[in-house]
Amino acid sequence: MIELTGNNLTVEQLKRICIHFEQIAISSKTMERVQESRVAVDRIVANKEIVYGITTGFGKFSDVRIDTKDVEDLQLHLIRSHACGIGKPFEETIARAMMVLRLNALVKGYSGVRPVLVEQLVKLVNQRIHPVIPSQGSLGASGDLAPLAHLALVMIGEGKVFDMTGKPTDAASVLAEKGIKPIVLQAKEGLALINGTQAMTAVGVINYIEAEKLAYDSEWIAGLTMEGLQAIIDAFHPAVHEARGYPQQTNVARRMTDWLEGSRLITKQGDKRVQDAYSLRCIPQVHGATWQALDYVKEKLEIEANAATDNPLIFKGGKLVISGGNFHGQPIALAMDFLKIAIAELANISERRVERLVNPQLNDLSPFLSAQPGLQSGAMIMQYAAASLVSENKTLAHPASVDSIPSSANQEDHVSMGTIASRHAREIIHNTRHVLSIECICALQAVESKGIENMAAQLKAKYHEYRNIVPTISKDRIFSTDIEAVASHLRLQNDSMGTLTLEKT
Template identity: 55%
Template sequence: MNNQTQCMKLDGNQLRIEEVVSIARSATPIELTAEALENVRRSRAMVEKMVDEKRVVYGITTGFGKFSDVMVQGEDSSKLQENLIMSHACGMGEPYSVEVVRAMMALRINALAKGYSGIREETLLHLVEMCNRGVHPVIPQQGSLGASGDLAPLAHMVLVMLGKGQATVNGRLLSGADALHEVGLSPIRLQAKEGLALINGTQAMSAQLALALHDSRVVLESAEVIAAMTIEALRGIPKAFDPQLHLVRPHPGQQESAKRLLQHLAGSKRTSEQGELRVQDPYSLRCIPQVHGATRDTLEYVWTTVSRECNSVTDNPILFTETGDVISGGNFHGQPMAFAADFLAIAIAELANISERRTERLVNPQLSGLPGFLTENGGLHSGFMITQYVAASIVSENKVLCHPASVDSIPSSANQEDHVSMGTTAARKLRTVVANTTKVLAIEYLAASQAIEFGTGELGAGTGRAYEQLRKVISRLHEDREMHPDLAAAEDLVQKGTLVWE
């Protein structure tokens, strides 16, 4: 699937968000450590002992959910696990992208590698090989309550391991059986506890959060340099970013954002001093560190929370080989991820909110002192008039999407599972908010670059570089033209972080 030779070694304890992204987007292969495999074997031995002793243990010798009081033994134990997967694979809607599926697979592998779930070594290695050989299950996006784990999405993942369902291989849609055959794998038969071990976890929401976090960090850094370009275009006052001002309100994100703005503006001849043109800038310029900084602090909190989840045991029951305890609990409950996703969505949406206000200042001649809508021949040409409409529309859409999913709950499984997190819904909405914010920032990026054309003087260290990056692919607007291709190109630069990093 790829030419990389270096594997990502997973042991259940040290997987970083950057590594999840690498597995998801660069097809970095996975390998389990020897210690992880030994932990898996010990955990499995514990399951087999309980089956032999006919102990009453949830999900191993009993049914699931409301059926936890129904005993299942002998040959039916294997059939129980297969039935679990088939009955739970009832998701709906458009399928997740390949990158989300790969992140989901990697995170589930890492959780099982910790050795608390009772899966067989050969079953776990089968999932590893599917990921490494590019078998990507088709997983519908809708259907998870975010408690009892992401049951429906993960069940669709496991279907393919059984030779059922559908998967893509090199972009081709195949049946599960054909997909496995295509890469030299055979279907497996699940044994006691394995179906439950594979689907009872938070990996659908965590996968989306990990990818959204990576993208959010890129978007935030891009937002800083784009905002600095707008400051130059409007001859803003960098004194508002003076370190001594932010030292007396020492929020780390605020201080970092002020620092980044000054770095991007270093050497600029396009800014002004207090009292030179105006005493103070409007909030959308003057308060960038306070707004962007709050987003920075939120991102750091969510990053820590999701990093912790990436290396957690989130299924049920959990087997403790050192003590012999089998504990039924609620580690599958997605509330921590639900809160994190909702919180980050709000924080990222604010980058779009304040960006749209800066775009308005750029195109409005009463606020900018620049030609109306940044066109040289207003009236005949509309210039950037409608791009601000588009930004306003997307910002408004984000406001709807930022309604928290985590405050909702619907009882399920005959009221046995009577409180759920809706964390997967929160994570899906978050990714849309991040994508929308990228678009709004792309509009400001394009408008700020156009506005800069009407001034003179050297640009700052960071802003000059960002301007040059844009002009490599998008020329100055002299007369009206189709704007969609320009906006798409600018969006691509923002999304990749090209205007900040090579």
Template identity: 55%
Template sequence: MSKILIENQKLSIEDIVNVARFNFKVKLGDSAKERINTARAVVDKFVAEGKVSYGITTGFGKFSDVVISKEETNDLQRNLIISHACGVGEPFAEEIVRAMMVLRVNSLTKGNSGIRLLTVEKLIELLNKEVHPVIPEKGSLGASGDLAPLSHMVLTMLGLGEAFYKGERMDSVKALELAGIEPLPYLTSKEGLALINGTQAMTAVGVLTIYDALNLSKIADIAGALTMEALTGIKCALDPRVHKVRGHSGQIDTAKNLLNLIDGSKMITKQGDLRVQDAYALRCMPQIHGASKDALRFIKEKIEIEVNAVTDNPLIFPETEESISAGNFHGQPMALPLDYMGIALAELANVSERRLERLVNPALSNGLPAFLTKFGGVHSGFMIVQYSAASVVSENKVLAHPASVDSIPSSANQEDHVSMGTIAGRKAREIMKNARHVIAMEILGACQAIDLREENFLGRGTEIAYNFIREDVKFVNEDVVMYKYINKCYELISNKEMIDRVEEVVGELL
């Protein structure tokens, strides 16, 4: 059974994806357990001495000046969870919930949270036995962390709320019983806050989205290369010298990818063969795709930092026996990159739709039949495929408006600036799905156009991609129920299989 050991190392985005999507098990190493226990001892000392410390012996938010007695500690933590579980809307996908759970575990093992080892192990047990709390998508301000979503996660640990088990939604107590898990009988000092005061909902969405986005940026290059061949594009604009003198790595890498993909193609031309230059959607692919790739690389770096961050409050520093109330729960370091990711992905979709328009428009397609059908008039061909793509990219323009520029004060203005980072993440994920749909439609159109050229001598990489699509999606000779073709192509590019096949031939796509 594949496992992720949480010890002293930093977890990678791939580690989180393996737990979230492929049900890798999670195990704590001895040093992680030691860190948890050491920090917990400090919290127990504070409680025993009656030391005033935020969230340990006081209330929360605006109630931070209310001192809580030792006898009320357990009630304080339980009440925190049940009162904060205020999420609304549809549940997060189970893969996002699993990512949230492992991210929270990883944060708690750093030794700055003061939670009991027993409580961390209970969260791991739920994860490993695939009991997934029902966590509504909406309700987080992204500071103080993702309070509402993470509270729903903790409800299931206590045998409250709802959970999914083996694909069925049910009361948590039933899910725990079926999985052979005893609910956690209580939370004690600091634990409720340690579990919910963090950025793990927005980060979970961000981890899965950046992983998919980086793969989609490679698919976008493949789609663009196929369209370039279908439109007898000019390869001179891909000359490495052009991109070296500007210097942006994403641009340089994209030009290299495209040249590798079309290497050996008989459908590609040079400037002056048929025309002097191509339109921007072809000629500027390195600049457009490359800018999005540079953005995605920056975003990946920021998300990798947050994956391994301690984001609750207060923080425990065992070496000096201090508890410091600060602001690591604030989602701004994620909110801005997640908004940026939405914009970067929207642009990949924008230029893809413009290439699709050139494929279907007889005034722009360099000799292809209108709407990629031999029987125009009786048949509409790919006419409405482009409509659908245009609709989706227009929706992306609305979704790409940044969430992070908004803030609504909360907790009687004690929390007077919030990040809206979880909204930014959810929007970026929706934009990613929309962009994947548009690129799937472009690939369908490009393969159709290549077949209509009849003499389709493709490049080394594009031939692999074309054959991969044609294994499941055939040439459209006459009008068909088109959405099934679109959905199938979307499915085919939703994992790494096509990328892997292409990379076996042309080397790693950048």
């Protein structure tokens, strides 16, 4: 059980909650903070004070005064009108992460919601009642309004949730079945639920978890390629990398050396050639730079996971209520754009290694790794597929954060597009996993021709693991099936991803 305090939620804890379904709790001390901020909201309503979103309309309607008798209707209308999501729903894992992140923001005690609303969210998370949330429609400021409105619908007994088979079903029937009474939103509560960055951050967290694993996988796959091409290990000498000074680069070189320990396929400079192409020689430099980006992204995600991002925020027991802009998603937009570029580069360099594995002008292997060159094409079109994916990644890697478009009659005149950046990063991760799968298949074939008995022990274990997934290429077959099989195994193979089966690779 993980206790949410609003202050110390980590990516590792989110992995346990959202992927391994660990349950959550809120301490009584944390609930006291929630109650204190709620008392302040009740006083504002009772005293008919003019405070944005509590006794006024929203956005351009912020100058419209709302009567006390209408504050509940104001919140209900807000949720229904803002539920404008479009397109394919987010995976359940992401919907769950959105709920946990929104809950963690609310329990900081700056949002003015009732404890009963917090308790409702805890029940939904712990009973795995996950809202169906369309993935498109957010500008990333004022936060992720449309996606979070679909989350809030479930709390009031409207909208849809995923059933046990992953199909959408009416939330009202599931809540009734579980004995959970829908919430009637009171002053500020609708706004507190939807004014924040939890959609982009939820996608970002799941992106990071998968990207981190992909970065590790890219190293042993590159190691297989190095054995298949009898590459030179000297370039990984620690002195080279310590001379530059980036710890991530040094760490990649060390891990690559560990993977290749004991290999009789790896060469020294001058044995077969003086130096390798950049896609082999510069693995620590390129992959290391991706790790630098991952470190940056993780830091920003953990800050945002513990941030108060709604508006207005309530301080000093209600003596200070400030309408600000913490809902603006620019920090996560930039982080996700950085992640896009970093993961796209793993695909770029992997595809170049695939080319070296299949091009007979660049190696001494069978042309295109074919069992019968000419009669059979072998891995020729797998390289085409990899090239297509890296080209698509280049389009997706265009920064979403440099775009903006005014909304709400120019009141909200600069927005982050952070959720678009997160979604595009997700597609790049998906594409990159498939490029690395292609490299893996080609490298497995290459090391066979060089002698499995001469492989490094750790890589030989990987060879046997993946030969159980894809057989040797003894003749042409439908390689799409192999690529998908390897990609699925890469995604699910170890504890980093647990038993995540909520999205097909």
